[in-house]
Amino acid sequence: MGIADSITKGIIEAIRGVKDVGLEVENMVKDLIIGALRGVKDVVGEITGIAKDAIIGTLKGTKEIGVAASDAVSGTVRGVVKAASETTNDIVGAAKGAVIGTVKGANEIGEDVVEVAYNAVRGAVQGVKEIGGDVTAATKAAVEGAIEAAESIGTEAGSAVKNALKGVIDGSVDILKTPFEKKKK
Numbered sequence: 253m254g255i256a257d258s259i260t261k262g263i264i265e266a267i268r269g270v271k272d273v274g275l276e277v278e279n280m281v282k283d284l285i286i287g288a289l290r291g292v293k294d295v296v297g298e299i300t301g302i303a304k305d306a307i308i309g310t311l312k313g314t315k316e317i318g319v320a321a322s323d324a325v326s327g328t329v330r331g332v333v334k335a336a337s338e339t340t341n342d343i344v345g346a347a348k349g350a351v352i353g354t355v356k357g358a359n360e361i362g363e364d365v366v367e368v369a370y371n372a373v374r375g376a377v378q379g380v381k382e383i384g385g386d387v388t389a390a391t392k393a394a395v396e397g398a399i400e401a402a403e404s405i406g407t408e409a410g411s412a413v414k415n416a417l418k419g420v421i422d423g424s425v426d427i428l429k430t431p432f433e434k435k436k437k
Contacts, residue, residue, distance in 0.1 A: 255302060258284060259309025259328075260316070273319055274327035278379075281306050281331030286338055295340035296349055303332045303353030304360070307372075311363055321363070322371045329354055329375030334383060343385040347376040348393035355401035355413075365405060369398040369413045 259281060285302055292298050310328045314321045329350050336346035351372045358368035373394040380390035395417050403410030 255284065255288060255305035256309035256312070259306055260313040273314070274323035274330070274375075277310055277324045277327035278331040278334070281310070281328050282335045285332055285335035289335060289339040292339070295336055296342050296345040299332060299336055299346050299349035300353040300356075303329065303350040304357035305353075306332060307354040307357040307368070308361055311358065311361060311368075322367065325354065325358075325368050325371035326375035326378065329372045330379035330382070333376055333379030337379075337383045337385070343380055343383065344389045344393045347380050347385075347390045348397035351376050351394045351397035352401040355398055356404070359401075359405050359409075365402055365409050366412045366416045369402055370416050373398050373417060 285306065288302055289295055289298065306328050307325065310324050311321055314324045329347075332350040332353075333343065333347050336350070337343050340346060351369070354372040355365055355369050359365050373391075376394040376397075377387060377391050381387050398417060399410055399414050402413035
């Protein structure tokens with residue numbers, strides 16, 4: 253059974269009737285992913301694939317029992333970031349990788365990429381904040397990761413995610429201006 257299947261099964265069992273879905277998902281994902289990351293040399297490189305599997309499992313599980321996905325998405329990414337914090341010092345890179353994997357996983361199963369990207373960035377930033385990491389750098393990396401992943405899906409998805417993130421997350425307007433504005437010749 254892979255990570256996505258384990259998470260789907262765990263989500264279904266763990267969140268029936270739970271009030272704080274995001275926290276329950278975060279803890280389950282964190283515990284599962286810590287085991288997957290132990291002994292991995294390139295943790296940040298592995299995070300994208302792990303986050304993709306985790307979000308697919310989370311979204312399938314929440315859909316099956318009829319729970320709103322927004323808190324579950326945020327909780328999944330927080331869990332990935334916190335798991336990574338126990339196995340690598342590059343928390344900013346892990347946050348970006350988690351967001352990229354989450355957006356790509358959501359697209360793979362036909363979920364709303366814009367909504368998932370927003371909640372993934374929110375979860376990454378919150379996770380980094382909770383472990384005492386560099387929130388400014390994590391916010392920038394998470395926003396960049398969301399847009400990068402969305403643009404790999406298509407220019408329309410990239411534009412929609414960029415617009416959704418503008419001004420919604422503290423500091424994102426400044427972040428979005430710098431690396432993503434096309435330079436005029």
